[in-house]
Amino acid sequence: MIARPASSSAIDIAAARRALAVNDPALARVEAVTPIFAWRLRPGGFEGLLRMIIEQQVSVASAAAIWRRVVDGLGEMTPERVMATDVETLRGFGLSGQKARYGHEIARAHLEGRIDQAHLARMNDAAATAALMAVKGVGRWTAETYLMFCEGRTDVFPGGDVALQEAMRWADGLELRPREKDAYARAEVWAPHRSVAAHLLWAWYGAVRRGEVRLEAAA
Incomplete structure (x- = not known):
């Protein structure tokens, strides 16, 4: 069974x-000190995946600026x-050469039917x-965050x-920070709400970094 965006309601x-x-x-x-947050759902499809690629490894401000230039420059956000x-x-x-080539790869994958949104x-x-990972340029993090943010899946x-x-x-x-495989293993106990757990941890992390929540030692 696939979790659907209905679970993004407050x-x-x-x-x-x-x-x-x-x-x-x-x-x-964590839950006791973390304020209420909204589900970070955003547009999907070809546009959503391309934006995920563009936003990798750059600051939020830089990603937003680059995306605006891409949208303005292309005029029409389609694989064609x-x-x-x-x-x-x-x-x-503003794209790197690698991200520009990845943009071509995901556009080609959509045109050839290798990515069929339906x-x-x-x-x-x-x-x-x-x-998604079968397409060059789409790594696991990109695929998982796309499914979470653009499809609203609740257990990713x-x-x-x-x-x-x-x-x-x-x-x-x-x-020490858990390694990637250890993080996946740790998150298994949070099924079927792993996406909500991720949102909760992100919200808490941001609040701590901004000084809004005090980081207490684990008992």
Whole structure:
């Protein structure tokens, strides 16, 4: 069964937070001090995946500025338009050469039917992740965050995310951040609400970094 965006409502997020807190003492401490948050759902499809690629490894401000230039420069956000735009032109919008080439790869995958959004939506989480990762330039983190933010899937956990790993270190009172495989293993107990757990940890991490929440030592 595939989790759907209905669970992004405020009521369902609150219920998932309570369930996570009941089942995991570490998340109970996190949940108790983390303000209410909204589900970070955003447009999907070709545009959503391209934006995920563009936003990799740059600051939020830089990503927003580059995306605006891409949108303005292309005029039409379609696989056909991207394929018709050469790498140097895409670089002129602020993309690296590698990201420009990846943009061509995902555009080609859509045009060739290797990424079919309707079919992707019917796949389970593991199959959908694998289908996206089969496209050059789409790594596991990109595939998982796309499924979480653009499809609203509620049981996806991007274990390779450094901010999540650091929040997990704080929550569990660890000396070192968990490795990616350990983060995935740790998150298994949070099923079927792993996406909500990720949102909760991100929200807590941000609040701690901004000084809004005090980081207490794990009991």
